[in-house]
Every structure is written in C-alpha cells, then in structure tokens.
Amino acid sequence: MKVLRYLRPYRLTACFALFIKFSASVAELLLPYILSYIIDDLVPLKDSSLIFTYGGIMLVCSFIALAGNIFANRLSAVVSGKMTHDLRYDLFHKVSHLNSNQIDRFTLPSLISRLSSDSYNINSTVARMMRMGVRAPILLVGGIVITLALDVSLAMVLLAMIPVIGLVVFLVTRRSIPAFLTVQSGVDQMVLRARENITGIRVIKALSKTDYERDRFHNTTQELFSRELTTDKINSITSPLTTLILNIGLVLVIVVGAIKHSEAGIILAFLSYFTIILNAVIGVTRIFTILSKGLASSKRVMEVLDTDTDLPVLAEADTEPGNPQAAIQFSHVHFSYNKVADDLADVDFVLYPGQTLGIIGTTGSGKTTLVNLIMRMYDPDSGNIYVGGRDIRTYDPKELRSMFGVAFQNDFLMADSIYENVSYGRNLSEDKVWQALEHSQAREFVEQLSEGIKHKISQKGSNLSGGQKQRVILARALAGDPQYLILDDSSSALDYKTDTLLRNALREHFATTTKIIISQRISSIEDSDLILVMDDGKVIGAGSHEELLTSCPDYASICKIQGGAI
Numbered sequence: 001m002k003v004l005r006y007l008r009p010y011r012l013t014a015c016f017a018l019f020i021k022f023s024a025s026v027a028e029l030l031l032p033y034i035l036s037y038i039i040d041d042l043v044p045l046k047d048s049s050l051i052f053t054y055g056g057i058m059l060v061c062s063f064i065a066l067a068g069n070i071f072a073n074r075l076s077a078v079v080s081g082k083m084t085h086d087l088r089y090d091l092f093h094k095v096s097h098l099n100s101n102q103i104d105r106f107t108l109p110s111l112i113s114r115l116s117s118d119s120y121n122i123n124s125t126v127a128r129m130m131r132m133g134v135r136a137p138i139l140l141v142g143g144i145v146i147t148l149a150l151d152v153s154l155a156m157v158l159l160a161m162i163p164v165i166g167l168v169v170f171l172v173t174r175r176s177i178p179a180f181l182t183v184q185s186g187v188d189q190m191v192l193r194a195r196e197n198i199t200g201i202r203v204i205k206a207l208s209k210t211d212y213e214r215d216r217f218h219n220t221t222q223e224l225f226s227r228e229l230t231t232d233k234i235n236s237i238t239s240p241l242t243t244l245i246l247n248i249g250l251v252l253v254i255v256v257g258a259i260k261h262s263e264a265g266i267i268l269a270f271l272s273y274f275t276i277i278l279n280a281v282i283g284v285t286r287i288f289t290i291l292s293k294g295l296a297s298s299k300r301v302m303e304v305l306d307t308d309t310d311l312p313v314l315a316e317a318d319t320e321p322g323n324p325q326a327a328i329q330f331s332h333v334h335f336s337y338n339k340v341a342d343d344l345a346d347v348d349f350v351l352y353p354g355q356t357l358g359i360i361g362t363t364g365s366g367k368t369t370l371v372n373l374i375m376r377m378y379d380p381d382s383g384n385i386y387v388g389g390r391d392i393r394t395y396d397p398k399e400l401r402s403m404f405g406v407a408f409q410n411d412f413l414m415a416d417s418i419y420e421n422v423s424y425g426r427n428l429s430e431d432k433v434w435q436a437l438e439h440s441q442a443r444e445f446v447e448q449l450s451e452g453i454k455h456k457i458s459q460k461g462s463n464l465s466g467g468q469k470q471r472v473i474l475a476r477a478l479a480g481d482p483q484y485l486i487l488d489d490s491s492s493a494l495d496y497k498t499d500t501l502l503r504n505a506l507r508e509h510f511a512t513t514t515k516i517i518i519s520q521r522i523s524s525i526e527d528s529d530l531i532l533v534m535d536d537g538k539v540i541g542a543g544s545h546e547e548l549l550t551s552c553p554d555y556a557s558i559c560k561i562q563g564g565a566i
Contacts, residue, residue, distance in 0.1 A: 002298065002302045002305075002306075003087060003122055003298045003301060004126075006084075006086050006087050006090075007083050007126070009082075009086070010082055010083060013075060013079050014075075014076075014079050014130065016075065017075035017076050017079065017130055018134050020071055020072040021068065021069065021072040021130070021131070021134045021135055022134055023064065024064060024065045024066075024067075024068025024072065024135070025065075025134065025139055025142070026138070026142065027061040027062075027064040027065045027068065028061070028065040028139065028276070029142040029143065029146060029276070031058055031061055031062065031065075031272070032146075032268075032269045032272035032273050032276070033146055033150075034054055034057060034058050034061070035058065035268065035269065035272070036266055037054065038051055038054050038055070039268060040266065042054060069135070072131070073131050075130075076126075076127050076130035076131050077127055079127075080123050080124075080126040080127035080130065081123070081127075083123075083126060084119055084120075084123040084126075087301070088115060088119050091114065091115055091119065091301060091305060092115060094307065094309065095111050095304065097309040098111075098304075098307065099309060099311060099377065099378070100372065100377040100378050101378060102307055102309065106303075107188070107192070108192075108195070109188045109189070109192035109195055110191075112191050112195070113187045113188050113191050114297075114300050114301055114304060117184070117187055118184060118297035118300050118301050119297070119301065121293050121294055121296075121297035122294055122297050122298055122301065124290065124293075125290050125291060125293065125294025125297075126294070128286075128287070128290050129287065129290070129291070129294075132283045132287055132290075133287055135280075135283065136279075136280045136281075136284045136287060137280070139276050139277070139279070139280035139283075140277055140280035140284060143280065144158065144159065144162075144277070146273060147270060150266050150270065151266055151270070153256060154253050154266075154270055157249055157252045157253050157256055158249055158274070158277065160249070161245050161246055161249040164245050165241075165242050165245055165246070165281055165285075168237070168241050168242065168285075172235060172237055172285075172288070172289075176234050176235055176288075176293075179230060179231040179292075180231060180292055180293045180296035180297075181296045181299070181300075182227050182231075183224070183227045183228055183231055183296075184296060184300060185227075186224035186227045187224065189223070189224070190217075190220050190224050193216060193217045197213050197217065235292075238285040238286075238288075238289065239282055242281050242282055242285055243278065246274065246277065246278045246281060247278075249274070250274045250278075253267075253270050253271075253274065254267070254271075311379075311393075311397050312393070313393065313394065313395070313396055313397075314391065315394065316390060316391070319384070319390075319391035319393065319394055320384055320391070321389075322389050323350055324389040325352060326350045326351065326352055326386060326389060327352055327353040327354075327484070327514040328350075328351040328357070328374060328385075328387055328484070328514060329350045329384075329385070329389075330348055330349050330350075330370075330383070330384075330385055331348060331383050331384040331385070331386070332348050332382070332383040332384075333348070333373065333380045333382070333383035333384070333385060334346060334347075334380060334381050334382045334383055335373060335378065335381050337369075337378075342381075342537050343366055343369050343537050344370060344373070344380075344537045345537050346383075346538070347370065347539055348383075348539075349530065349542060351514060351529075351530060352514075353512065353514055354512050354513070355515075355528075355529040355530065356514075356515040356516075356517060356525075356527070356528040356529050356530075357514075357515065357516045357528060357529070357531075357532065358519065358524070358525025358528030358531040358532070359516065359517070359518045359525070359531070359532045359534060360519060360520065360522070360525060360531065360532075360533055360534070360555070360558065361535055362534075362535060364536075365535050365536060366534050366536075366537040366538075367518045367534055368408075368488055368518070369537075370534075371406075371488055371516060373385055374387065374392070374404075374484075374486070374516070375400065375401050375404055375406070375486075376392050376393070376397055376400055387400065387403070387484070388403075403482060403483040403484050404482055404483075404484045404485070404486060405476075405477035405478060405479075405484070405486070406477055406485075406486045406488070407470075407476070407477040407487050407488065407490035408473075408488045408489070408490060409470075409488060409489040411473045411490070412460065413460060413461035413472065413473065414457070415456075415459040416457060417451075417453065417454050417455060417456055417457070418433075418437075418449075418452075418455050418457060418472060419433055419454060421457060421472055421476060422437065422472065422475045422479050423479065424476055426479070426480060428480075430453060432479060433453055433475070433479060436475040436478045436479035437453070437471075437475045438505075439475070439478050439502075439509055439510075440471045440472070440474035440475040440478055440502065440505075441471055441474075441494075441498050441501050441502050441505070442471035442472055442474070465493075467493045467494050467495070467498065470490055470491060470492070470493045470494060471498075474487070474490055474491070478510070481513075483513065483514065484513065484514045484516070485506075485510065485513050485514070485515045485516070486515075486516045487515070487516070487518065487519075488518045489518050489519055491521075491524060492520065492521075496523065499521070499523065499524060500523070503524065503527065521562065522545075522558060522559050522562050522563075523562070525545075530543070530544070531544065531545060531548055531555070533548065533552050533554055533555045535554065540554060541555050
C-alpha cells in the first residue's frame with residue numbers, strides 16, 4: 001500500500017513493537033515444547049528440582065508472552081494513530097486544494113467518506129497488521145518447524161493441510177477486495193443521502209416529505225446492507241473452512257500417533273501446537289480479510305492524494321495580450337461542464353477599473369459560471385479571460401484569488417463569533433471589522449447584540465435571519481478592501497431599503513473597486529456601467545440600463561414586471 005509511506009516517521013517505534021511482538025511469540029511457542037520435555041524426560045526421572053526449574057521457565061515464558069503482547073499492542077495503537085493523523089491531515093489539505101473540476105469528479109459525499117470511513121479502515125488495517133501480522137505468521141511457521149523437530153511423520157499430516165487452507169484464502173481474497181470497493185461506494189451514497197437530508201431539513205419538513213425522504217434513505221441503506229452482507233458472506237467462509245480442515249488434521253494426528261505408539265508428551269505437545277497453529281491460521285485469514293478492506297480504502301485515498309491539484313501557470317509571453325487598460329476582459333469565451341454542450345458561449349466584454357458590471361438572467365443561464373471562470377475555479381474551453389490586463393492563467397491561483405472579495409447567496413458561516421466570520425483568518429482589527437459591518441448595513445443589528453462582534457453564530461448561521469446572514473457574509477467580502485468585488489445574488493434576502501443603502505455605501509466607499517453584481521433585481525444593477533443579460537449561457541443583451549430598455553426586449557420585460565410589482 002502506498003499509504004505505508006506515512007509509517008516512515010514512526011518506523012523505529014514500529015520496528016521496536018514488531019521486535020517485542022516477535023519475542024513474545026517465540027516465548028509462546030516454547031511453552032508446549034518445554035511441557036513435552038517435562039512429561040517425557042523429567043517426570044520419569046522423578047527429579048522435582050528439575051521439574052520446578054523448567055516449570056519456572058514456563059512461567060517466565062508465559063509472562064514474556066503476556067507482557068510483550070500487551071506492550072506491543074499499545075505501541076501499534078500509537079503508531080497507527082499517529083500515521084492516520086498525518087494521513088488525514090494531508091488528505092484534508094489535498095481536498096482543500098482540489099479544483100472545481102476535480103471536486104465534481106470525486107463528488108463531495110465520496111470525499112467525506114474517504115476522509116472518515118476510509119481513513120479509519122486504513123488505521124484499523126495498520127494496527128491489526130502490527131498486532132497480528134507478526135504474531136500469526138511466527139506462530140504458524142514456528143509451530144510447523146518445532147513439530148517437524150518433534151516428529152516428522154506427525155508434522156507431515158499438518159503440512160498436508162496448509163495448501164488446502166492457502167487455496168481457500170486465495171479464492172476468498174480475490175473476491176473480497178472488489179466487494180469492499182462496492183461497499184465503500186455504497187457508503188458514499190449513504191453520506192450523500194444524509195447530507196441532502198440534513199442540509200434540506202427545513203424544506204423537507206415544510207413540504208411534509210419526511211416519510212418520502214425516510215424511504216429514500218431506507219432504500220440507500222438497504223442497498224449498502226446488501227453489499228455488506230455479500231462481502232461478509234464471502235469472508236465468513238474462511239474461518240469455518242480453515243477450522244474444519246485443521247480439525248481433520250488434528251484427528252489424523254491422533255490416529256497416526258496412536259498407530260506409531262508415540263510418547264504422551266509428544267502427542268500432548270502436538271495437540272497444543274495444533275491449537276496454536278489453528279489460531280495462527282485463523283489469524284492469517286483474518287489478516288487477509290482486514291488487508292482486503294485496507295487495500296480497497298487505500299486505493300480510494302491514494303486516488304485523491306495522487307491527484308495533481310496544481311493549476312498550470314503560464315508565462316505572459318506564451319499568452320495573447322489583453323487590453324492593458326481593462327480591469328476584467330472576456331474574449332470570446334466558451335465553457336462546458338460536461339464538454340458536450342456549451343454552458344457559456346462566446347462571452348465577450350470589457351470592464352474598466354472602478355466600473356460596475358451587473359449580470360441578470362434566468363436560473364441556469366450561466367451567471368455563476370461566469371464569475372467562477374474569473375477566479376479560475378475552472379478554465380475556459382476556448383477564448384481568454386484577463387484580469388488587470390493579464391491572462392488569468394499567468395497568475396498563481398492564490399495570488400489571483402487574493403485580489404477578490406466574494407459573497408455568494410448561499411455562502412457559509414462558521415460556528416464562531418461574528419468577528420471571526422468577518423475577519424476569517426486575516427487578523428483584522430476590531431475597528432476594521434466594525435467598518436466592514438457598517439458598509440454591509442450589518443452594524444445596526446450587531447450593536448444590538450449583547451456581545452456585539454463577539455456574539456457566537458450557530459452552525460450555518462441558524463440563529464440569524466436570512467438578511468442578517470447575508471449582511472455578515474457581505475461584510476466578510478468587504479473587510480479586505482478587495483481590488484475586485486463579486487456579489488453573487490448576495491442581497492436577495494435584503495429589503496429594498498437596505499439594498500439601496502448597501503448600493504450607496506458601495507458607490508461611496510468602494511468607488512475604485514471593480515464590482516460584479518449578480519442579481520434578479522433590476523434595482524440592484526440598474527446603476528451599473530455595463531449590464532449583461534444572460535440566457536442559456538449566451539449574452540443576449542449588453543449595455544447600460546437605458547440602452548437595454550430599448551435594445552433588449554427581455555430586459556425591458558423584466559424591468560416592466562418588477563416596476564409593476566414595486
């Protein structure tokens with residue numbers, strides 16, 4: 001498994017644990033041999049001092065086996081825990097840097113299950129392999145070696161059973177790894193259903209669809225149960241068949257020993273070693289079962305970790321020059337999510353520094369896709385996008401996105417204070433946060449809270465109204481004094497008065513900031529220097545408010561309807 005590279009920092013501790021486990025296993029193997037020696041050689045001599053001496057040696061071996069196994073098991077838990085901590089950190093870091101295309105390909109539920117259940121499976125695999133992966137093979141091989149030394153003919157009975165057991169393990173393992181992959185795929189679907197239900201619980205209750213969603217979740221979990229049951233059926237064959245085969249061998253040992261008139265101590269030792277070997281073989285079969293699950297989870301985790309998240313950064317000399325005076329420029333941009341039909345088609349416009357771009361259009365017309373392209377969440381299929389006169393592909397993505405302040409309609413709020421949500425890791429002063437709250441029209445309601453900006457927001461902002469949440473999100477976008485400001489339907493929950501005050505604040509305090517405002521309200525964008533009217537990924541109208549009233553029937557119709565509503 002590639003994930004074993006995460007064991008390297010702890011390899012000394014792991015090796016020490018394996019050495020302790022090895023020593024404990026050897027001590028355990030010596031017990032039946034010493035017992036047979038006492039029965040066959042020392043008891044006939046009736047020398048009690050020697051019997052007590054070797055009995056004491058057995059006690060010492062028993063203590064070494066017990067203490068060694070306990071200590072080694074604790075070390076294995078520490079090593080596997082630390083390894084999994086590092087693995088989860090790197091996995092989370094990688095997930096955080098996946099581009100939008102990669103997130104779409106993996107899907108969010110799958111990424112969540114890889115971070116949780118798959119990493120847990122790897123943890124369990126490493127811990128159990130360190131506990132059983134050394135002990136079981138040593139007991140198996142050591143038991144066979146000692147039985148060969150005691151009596152070759154009896155040992156051959158045992159050896160005849162091993163290939164049969166190996167065939168059973170091979171056949172089961174070959175089917176169990178693909179089965180575990182289907183189980184983890186089912187876990188992805190279960191996480192998806194749970195996530196949808198938790199996120200949309202208010203809508204579900206409002207539409208009285210609790211029973212409907214319960215049935216959908218039941219069907220998903222039933223499918224997962226069926227996959228798990230199939231996998232368990234495959235793996236449940238191993239232990240019973242192994243036990244049966246070894247018990248047949250045990251009966252044959254007793255029969256052969258009786259025919260040969262073997263000594264009682266040797267027969268007793270063989271019975272003990274058969275028990276040890278039986279448990280060791282069962283342990284080995286469990287190792288293969290555990291390893292199958294670990295390999296399946298490791299494959300899923302490494303798919304993410306091996307993904308190249310670095311967007312290529314081009315040299316300016318390798319790109320076509322844009323308008324050096326423009327703040328943002330789209331030059332005949334085409335883009336498709338599925339690479340079949342265009343989601344944006346031939347988008348072409350120029351926005352100069354300090355200007356405001358308004359975008360309006362029906363749901364699914366490509367408004368949000370357009371702003372995602374500006375921040376290089378995706379790369380266009382053809383055409384060029386320029387920011388500050390430079391092709392966006394010549395910027396380091398972190399540098400490019402640091403120029404933007406962004407507020408989305410359904411943006412997230414952390415379960416933390418208002419200050420932390422607005423500052424968001426930028427260590428802004430409290431005065432700066434208050435100023436941003438004032439510009440976003442949130443200062444008034446925050447001042448009324450008993451703790452002010454230290455007021456704790458619940459998860460997803462459930463203790464704030466829709467308008468209050470949007471204003472805190474707007475404050476976060478404004479607090480960094482961005483060079484470019486994108487507001488994606490982020491004032492939809494504001495009343496008309498607050499929306500007007502917000503637009504006035506933007507004109508007064510962010511006059512030099514280039515702004516892109518997506519809205520369904522004509523009133524929110526009518527003062528924009530350039531307005532794009534979008535439909536089905538195409539720009540069907542472009543110009544000022546007055547120009548569009550005469551040149552774009554769709555815009556004029558929206559304006560008339562909303563004007564009438566007002």
